Amino acid sequence: MIKDTDTDVPVLKPEEEARLHEQHGVPVHVAPTQKRGKNNDRVTDAILTCEDVNVFYGDFRAVTGVDLDFARNQITALIGPSGCGKSTLIRVLNRMNDLIDGARVEGKVTFRGVDMYAKNVDAIEVRRRIGMVFQKPNPFPKSIYDNIAYGPRVIGMKVANMDDLVEEALTGAALWTEVKDKLKQSAFGLSGGQQQRLCIARTIAVKPDVILMDEPCSALDPIATTRIEDLMAELRRNYTIVIVTHNMQQAARVADRTAFFTALADEGTGDRTGVLVEYGTTTQIFESPRDQRTEDYISGRFG
Amino acid sequence: MTTVRETGGPAKAPGRPAPFTFAGKPRYGERVIRVLLALAAAVTIATTIGILLALIVPALGFFREIPVTDFLFGDRWAPRFAKASFGVVPLITATLWTTLIALVIAVPFGLGAAMLLSEYARPGLRKILKPVLEILAGIPTVVYGLFALTFVQGTVFRQWLGLGTGAFSVLAAGVVMGIMIVPTVASVSEDAMSAVPQAMRQGSAALGANRMQTTLRVVFPAALSGIIAAIVLGVSRAVGETMIVAMAAGSQARIVSGPLEQGQTMTGFIANAALGDSRVGSIQYDTLFAVGLLLFLITLLVNFVSIALVRRYRQAY
Numbered sequence: 001m002i003k004d005t006d007t008d009v010p011v012l013k014p015e016e017e018a019r020l021h022e023q024h025g026v027p028v029h030v031a032p033t034q035k036r037g038k039n040n041d042r043v044t045d046a047i048l049t050c051e052d053v054n055v056f057y058g059d060f061r062a063v064t065g066v067d068l069d070f071a072r073n074q075i076t077a078l079i080g081p082s083g084c085g086k087s088t089l090i091r092v093l094n095r096m097n098d099l100i101d102g103a104r105v106e107g108k109v110t111f112r113g114v115d116m117y118a119k120n121v122d123a124i125e126v127r128r129r130i131g132m133v134f135q136k137p138n139p140f141p142k143s144i145y146d147n148i149a150y151g152p153r154v155i156g157m158k159v160a161n162m163d164d165l166v167e168e169a170l171t172g173a174a175l176w177t178e179v180k181d182k183l184k185q186s187a188f189g190l191s192g193g194q195q196q197r198l199c200i201a202r203t204i205a206v207k208p209d210v211i212l213m214d215e216p217c218s219a220l221d222p223i224a225t226t227r228i229e230d231l232m233a234e235l236r237r238n239y240t241i242v243i244v245t246h247n248m249q250q251a252a253r254v255a256d257r258t259a260f261f262t263a264l265a266d267e268g269t270g271d272r273t274g275v276l277v278e279y280g281t282t283t284q285i286f287e288s289p290r291d292q293r294t295e296d297y298i299s300g301r302f303g
Numbered sequence: 304m305t306t307v308r309e310t311g312g313p314a315k316a317p318g319r320p321a322p323f324t325f326a327g328k329p330r331y332g333e334r335v336i337r338v339l340l341a342l343a344a345a346v347t348i349a350t351t352i353g354i355l356l357a358l359i360v361p362a363l364g365f366f367r368e369i370p371v372t373d374f375l376f377g378d379r380w381a382p383r384f385a386k387a388s389f390g391v392v393p394l395i396t397a398t399l400w401t402t403l404i405a406l407v408i409a410v411p412f413g414l415g416a417a418m419l420l421s422e423y424a425r426p427g428l429r430k431i432l433k434p435v436l437e438i439l440a441g442i443p444t445v446v447y448g449l450f451a452l453t454f455v456q457g458t459v460f461r462q463w464l465g466l467g468t469g470a471f472s473v474l475a476a477g478v479v480m481g482i483m484i485v486p487t488v489a490s491v492s493e494d495a496m497s498a499v500p501q502a503m504r505q506g507s508a509a510l511g512a513n514r515m516q517t518t519l520r521v522v523f524p525a526a527l528s529g530i531i532a533a534i535v536l537g538v539s540r541a542v543g544e545t546m547i548v549a550m551a552a553g554s555q556a557r558i559v560s561g562p563l564e565q566g567q568t569m570t571g572f573i574a575n576a577a578l579g580d581s582r583v584g585s586i587q588y589d590t591l592f593a594v595g596l597l598l599f600l601i602t603l604l605v606n607f608v609s610i611a612l613v614r615r616y617r618q619a620y
Contacts (some may be wrong), residue, residue, distance in 0.1 A: 008453065096509065099504070099505065123507075128510075129415070134506060137504035138503055139506075140506065140616040141521075141525045150507070154510065154511065154512040154513075155510070155512070188618070201511070202506075206511060
């Protein structure tokens with residue numbers, strides 16, 4: 001295990017807090033300066049935070065004791081072997097786990113300082129601000145245009161001109177030139193890579209703050225993968241991105257920060273649970289990992 | 304050139320390896336199974352053709368005496384009267400009324416139940432609800448007919464609501480027929496909705512859609528072809544249903560102009576007349592088959608429309 005670094009995570013700067021206050025019209029709750037967990041050194045501008053997060057499916061504890069801060073306008077990759085809880089954790093970040101019977105989250109998850117699992121929080125509102133792109137492209141059985149317009153319509157977004165918004169979203173997802181002449185055609189006619197970019201376009205159409213991506217390229221060929229990775233680098237300017245990936249090279253290519261998870265077996269029961277092993281800048285994780293398990297994993301000796 | 308190595312086949316002339324071959328044993332069992340399966344398929348086809356012939360031959364006898372236009376467009380149905388008249392329109396109006404009323408009940412309740420089961424119910428509730436629906440589907444139609452005649456028409460409509468209606472009405476028959484069809488519509492459309500991949504619901508939820516929006520705008524369109532099939536199946540059952548209408552809709556063939564009137568449907572007429580004493584070969588006897596043929600053609604048409612619609616809205620996800 002890494003030694004506790006005892007770093008105080010600097011919370012929102014006063015001017016940032018003022019900006020948020022202005023944006024939302026209500027005082028934004030900002031967590032007081034406090035000592036943070038061992039894995040969070042040097043995240044200075046956290047938009048999402050996890051504090052001692054545990055996830056259960058019924059009696060099974062899928063994730064144990066995760067402390068993790070996600071930096072604004074950066075790409076954070078979650079890597080680790082199968083069963084390490086990384087996909088479970090990313091679903092905690094926009095309350096997708098609510099849709100699974102028997103799933104339960106303990107601990108504190110905040111978005112802009114607001115506890116996301118507090119009683120008065122509407123999970124649907126959470127998902128409007130924190131979008132998600134899935135492992136397999138999952139366009140709706142609608143036209144390309146309607147796939148994009150769906151999100152703004154269901155959340156009742158005030159849209160001056162839907163055509164413009166659709167074009168903007170498709171351009172943002174680097175898909176516009178390929179589909180601009182067939183917007184009325186079914187989204188199922190697109191290739192896998194195009195469908196995945198459509199799903200990204202659909203996500204940015206509702207203008208979220210954070211985009212969660214759960215192995216977004218695992219069903220795509222290398223060329224389509226490259227395009228998505230390039231797109232992520234573009235999106236990084238306006239969005240905070242969290243990506244789960246099985247592909248370590250992908251994490252190394254796209255991510256600013258990387259969190260390595262692994263599955264630990266309980267000594268008594270033998271049940272496996274996911275834990276965060278090490279978190280740092282991608283360079284640090286890949287070039288000078290501090291934990292032996294991280295080193296074993298990234299050098300291909302394990303997992 | 305390479306020589307193929309001998310692999311333990313029967314010994315041939317010494318020094319010459321047996322030529323390599325892929326030949327296998329003849330598989331007689333496969334052939335027997337194939338013939339049996341073909342036979343099973345042939346029986347159903349032969350039965351259909353047989354029924355069709357049994358309908359068409361007497362019906363042709365009927366149409367030799369009564370012009371098709373008189374039959375299809377005549378508005379008086381009195382095949383047994385001295386001054387006989389063979390206009391089928393009254394029977395069609397009764398069938399239309401009972402079918403439409405049944406659909407008004409079966410479609411919303413059936414789709415509602417399907418939505419509940421597929422999108423809202425937790426596994427516990429599902430486990431209870433599905434068998435209950437299946438029990439509803441297993442009740443004999445004669446029981447439904449009795450229920451329509453005595454409880455719905457007699458107790459509810461006449462006693463409780465004080466409606467000015469006689470002993471029979473197309474409304475009572477239609478409503479009860481609708482209840483009978485609910486499980487069919489619910490079960491088939493629930494299958495279609497459950498077959499929509501979970502990934503689509505998650506994609507919708509991740510955009511901030513609530514459950515109702517996801518159900519109506521994503522799951523419903525994705526399952527539309529199955530839902531249409533469910534409704535069409537309901538239509539076929541309503542058009543062909545006999546016992547309920549024979550018992551509760553009435554037996555006087557008059558043009559039905561309101562739901563509280565009584566009326567005889569096509570199936571109702573056949574059921575009644577078939578029990579009568581029409582002499583084989585008489586015009587009254589052939590009438591049965593003319594109506595039967597018409598019923599058959601209507602059902603066939605409904606099925607064709609259904610196939611076309613299902614194809615049109617099929618989604619390959």
